[in-house]
Amino acid sequence: MNHYKNFNRIISGVILFTMLAMPFAGLAQTHVIAPKNPYKAEDDIKLGRQAAAEAEKQFPILNDREVTDYVERVGDRLVEAIPREYQHPEFRFSYKVVNVSDLNAFALPGGFTYVNRGLIEAAKNEGELAGVMAHELSHVALRHGTAQYAKAQKLGIWAGIAAIGGAVLGGQAGAAAAQGLFGVYFMKYSREYERQADTLGAQIMARAGYDPRDLANMFRTLEQQGGKSGPEWLSDHPNPGNRYEAINREASMLPVSNRLRDDRDFNHIRAVLRDMPRARTTQEVGRGGNTRQPTRRTGSRSGEPPSRAMESYRSPNGNYRVNFPANWQTFESQDGGVTFAPDWAIEGNDITRGVIVGAFTPKRQRGYITLDKALNTLINDLSQTNAYLQEDQSGRYRESLAGREALATMLYGQNPSGYNERVWVVARPNGNEVVYMVFIAPENDFRQYQPTFAAMLRSYSLSNNFR
Numbered sequence: 001m002n003h004y005k006n007f008n009r010i011i012s013g014v015i016l017f018t019m020l021a022m023p024f025a026g027l028a029q030t031h032v033i034a035p036k037n038p039y040k041a042e043d044d045i046k047l048g049r050q051a052a053a054e055a056e057k058q059f060p061i062l063n064d065r066e067v068t069d070y071v072e073r074v075g076d077r078l079v080e081a082i083p084r085e086y087q088h089p090e091f092r093f094s095y096k097v098v099n100v101s102d103l104n105a106f107a108l109p110g111g112f113t114y115v116n117r118g119l120i121e122a123a124k125n126e127g128e129l130a131g132v133m134a135h136e137l138s139h140v141a142l143r144h145g146t147a148q149y150a151k152a153q154k155l156g157i158w159a160g161i162a163a164i165g166g167a168v169l170g171g172q173a174g175a176a177a178a179q180g181l182f183g184v185y186f187m188k189y190s191r192e193y194e195r196q197a198d199t200l201g202a203q204i205m206a207r208a209g210y211d212p213r214d215l216a217n218m219f220r221t222l223e224q225q226g227g228k229s230g231p232e233w234l235s236d237h238p239n240p241g242n243r244y245e246a247i248n249r250e251a252s253m254l255p256v257s258n259r260l261r262d263d264r265d266f267n268h269i270r271a272v273l274r275d276m277p278r279a280r281t282t283q284e285v286g287r288g289g290n291t292r293q294p295t296r297r298t299g300s301r302s303g304e305p306p307s308r309a310m311e312s313y314r315s316p317n318g319n320y321r322v323n324f325p326a327n328w329q330t331f332e333s334q335d336g337g338v339t340f341a342p343d344w345a346i347e348g349n350d351i352t353r354g355v356i357v358g359a360f361t362p363k364r365q366r367g368y369i370t371l372d373k374a375l376n377t378l379i380n381d382l383s384q385t386n387a388y389l390q391e392d393q394s395g396r397y398r399e400s401l402a403g404r405e406a407l408a409t410m411l412y413g414q415n416p417s418g419y420n421e422r423v424w425v426v427a428r429p430n431g432n433e434v435v436y437m438v439f440i441a442p443e444n445d446f447r448q449y450q451p452t453f454a455a456m457l458r459s460y461s462l463s464n465n466f467r
């Protein structure tokens with residue numbers, strides 16, 4: 001089960017974009033300052049790799065050396081032009097073409113970059129293609145994915161768990177797989193981040209020998225060709241305001257080095273693509289089933305059973321205590337929650353077996369929280385990132401949590417890894433908060449874990465036990 005809250009809706013409140021006058025060839029180009037980021041660059045790679053694996057299960061990758069090599073050449077040229085202060089030598093930029101007609105491209109943290117075939121076909125020249133890629137690579141170089149996630153963690157009630165490596169996109173990937181998939185990999189960045197990616201993108205373009213105005217032009221091309229609903233890419237990269245003008249203003253301050261003015265390769269690749277069978281839309285791919293199905297596993301790998309010896313955990317804020325098996329790990333989240341799980345049961349952002357303990361204050365709550373409200377809010381939150389989980393409502397029953405009446409239920413569903421999962425959920429109000437425990441195991445293993453789960457539930461105590 002994925003235990004990250006979908007943070008798409010969280011709005012950024014901090015202005016991270018700063019302008020400084022930097023002397024450059026006598027002109028003042030904008031100096032972009034990457035947002036604060038508590039994560040290490042290696043975390044970006046870890047997250048990006050997970051999300052890339054998920055993405056490639058769901059999107060048909062075009063297997064054509066020539067086309068892929070071409071996109072890679074454009075990408076390499078841009079990456080080499082990233083100013084030194086934004087370079088992360090550990091990042092490994094890679095490029096794949098997705099064989100769908102939609103106008104889109106995305107780059108995952110750490111540099112895993114995907115360009116839709118439709119976008120290459122829509123671009124008027126190599127510069128426009130490079131423009132979208134330079135914008136995407138700027139998000140990667142500025143590490144916007146993990147920075148945004150860190151902000152979301154501060155604000156979200158289902159804060160992620162840094163120790164596991166978090167899941168910027170993995171969290172969304174889980175939701176994507178369950179909700180009918182597409183579009184969820186694409187982070188909706190804040191307008192500040194968009195402006196930063198536009199600015200740095202233009203600078204990278206100029207340094208790589210492209211006309212940075214082509215980045216602005218590409219936005220026009222996307223708007224014109226996007227069709228009725230507009231292209232996905234524009235909705236994932238919202239206009240920070242006066243985008244076209246802002247990029248062109250930046251471009252006017254940028255000297256273009258070793259200008260490249262040759263679209264022969266680009267035109268050749270477009271001809272190659274034209275000769276291929278028509279690309280489907282992502283929607284058609286989603287309906288018709290993918291050429292690559294997610295691999296089916298039957299409960300994933302299992303390891304050592306939970307130890308009978310228990311250790312006691314006390315939350316950093318002192319609000320609660322709970323016991324956990326001595327051979328399990330603890331992963332604290334910034335909101336005071338904790339996940340207990342064996343090492344081997346953590347696969348990226350997913351837990352195959354484990355227990356989550358936490359508390360949150362329901363949004364827009366007025367007055368008294370009922371038992372039903374407590375459980376419903378929790379289930380609603382869980383299903384944001386784990387939409388495959390279904391509740392058997394007839395199975396709701398009264399349980400005891402820290403000495404007071406709580407409501408419990410079972411959720412079931414086939415998770416994106418392809419096996420059946422069971423999630424036992426217990427929640428109750430505590431003052432203006434909801435306190436909860438969530439127990440996760442594959443359906444086939446649940447009985448084996450039940451005694452451990454029950455012992456953990458009984459051991460849970462609260463220091464401020466209201467009501």
Ligand SMILES: [Zn+2]
Pocket residue numbers: 135139189193194197236237238
């Ligand atoms: Zn963007």
